[in-house]
Amino acid sequence: MVSTANDLNGQAVAMRWHGDRLELLDQRLLPGEEKWLTTQRASEVAQCITDMVVRGAPAIGITAAYGVVLAARYAGGGDWQAEIKQAIRELAASRPTAVNLFWALERMETVFHGCHSLAEALERLDAEARRIHEEDVAGNQAMADYALDVMQPESPISVLTHCNTGALATGGYGTALGVIRRLHEKQLLDRVYADETRPWLQGSRLTAWELARDSIPVTLNADGAAASILASGKVKWVVVGADRITANGDVANKIGTYSLAVLARHHKVKFMVVAPSSTVDMALAEGRDIPIEERDGAEVREMGGRQLAPAGIRVFNPVFDVTPANLIDAIVTEKGAVHNPNITGMNALFG
Ligand code: MRU
Numbered sequence: 001m002v003s004t005a006n007d008l009n010g011q012a013v014a015m016r017w018h019g020d021r022l023e024l025l026d027q028r029l030l031p032g033e034e035k036w037l038t039t040q041r042a043s044e045v046a047q048c049i050t051d052m053v054v055r056g057a058p059a060i061g062i063t064a065a066y067g068v069v070l071a072a073r074y075a076g077g078g079d080w081q082a083e084i085k086q087a088i089r090e091l092a093a094s095r096p097t098a099v100n101l102f103w104a105l106e107r108m109e110t111v112f113h114g115c116h117s118l119a120e121a122l123e124r125l126d127a128e129a130r131r132i133h134e135e136d137v138a139g140n141q142a143m144a145d146y147a148l149d150v151m152q153p154e155s156p157i158s159v160l161t162h163c164n165t166g167a168l169a170t171g172g173y174g175t176a177l178g179v180i181r182r183l184h185e186k187q188l189l190d191r192v193y194a195d196e197t198r199p200w201l202q203g204s205r206l207t208a209w210e211l212a213r214d215s216i217p218v219t220l221n222a223d224g225a226a227a228s229i230l231a232s233g234k235v236k237w238v239v240v241g242a243d244r245i246t247a248n249g250d251v252a253n254k255i256g257t258y259s260l261a262v263l264a265r266h267h268k269v270k271f272m273v274v275a276p277s278s279t280v281d282m283a284l285a286e287g288r289d290i291p292i293e294e295r296d297g298a299e300v301r302e303m304g305g306r307q308l309a310p311a312g313i314r315v316f317n318p319v320f321d322v323t324p325a326n327l328i329d330a331i332v333t334e335k336g337a338v339h340n341p342n343i344t345g346m347n348a349l350f351g
Helices: 042-050 057-073 080-092 099-113 118-153 178-186 201-215 222-230 256-264 344-351
Strands: 015-017 021-025 036-039 157-161 189-195 217-220 233-241 244-246 252-254 270-274 320-323 329-331 334-337
Touching: 015 057, 015 080, 015 118, 021 057, 021 201, 036 042, 042 057, 042 080, 057 080, 057 099, 080 099, 080 201, 099 118, 099 329, 118 178, 118 233, 157 178, 157 222, 178 189, 178 201, 178 233, 178 270, 189 201, 189 222, 201 217, 217 222, 217 233, 222 256, 233 256, 244 270, 252 256, 256 270, 256 320, 334 344
Parallel strands: 157 189, 157 233, 189 217, 233 270, 270 329
Antiparallel strands: 015 021, 021 036, 244 252, 252 320, 329 334
């Protein structure tokens, strides 16, 4: 196995931009194989997002932005504006829940509308995509600082996390996993409990892989073990990411997040959501307005080609759920924290 996924201070990265091509680490193959896919067309980039080659809300947004640049670079010489618009439509249709995708595409579209030639568009779109990427990494560092201000740990604590919110899910460093990294850097982390995160196993395949390769102490647990872990009193905070946060502070995140929030409240464990402000969608009033992606039942029925359930059995496979704001102790972004989120607190920071 050739390990090449270590471009950002030794940490894994999800994407590498070369101006004329975008390389994506194929996250479907981790942790067994580190294979990079090269994309040169916006349609290939859209397909990679749909197929989960790259996933995680901020990473999807950044990837889509680079997809728009590829549309400009390889525009056929005819109606380049129509080609770029079509690419933006295709990228927007790749996944429905993470608002970072639409936020990034809107930024790219605004730049594109101000351009008078293809050469100008190519230069300015490339610069904008790189900016989106760089801002994401810087934002992750800022939110880690805010999160530690909220937590105020006096000695090393243990936390529990769900899904993957690390370098692989972002431009680098991570959101909730960035907070975990920062705790570790400051010697304030005892241990991370990582939910395996059925059915796609982002926790066991990606989070455990990222943490282990960075020597951060991690214990992997089946999702169903989270209740016992929280009941044991070992964990001070549940720390998760988000795919979309509405104006009242409701949070869509990986399926299973809502049950963790209920458990945390029952066991008096604090619950923190960490996400960039690009995940906040003030245009939606509440969580029930968020489009929740449902994926193929085969993701639950099968694993690695092995049948886990009777062939053809009916499956319910929503890949996100909504945690109501009243179960959340703090939403932390690069702009600061909203404690006990509600519409007033959200408006004060994002209105
Ligand atoms: O289906 P995925 O793997 O794209 O879902 C990812 C999540 O739910 C993450 O928790 C969320 O996108 C935040 S990533 C920083």
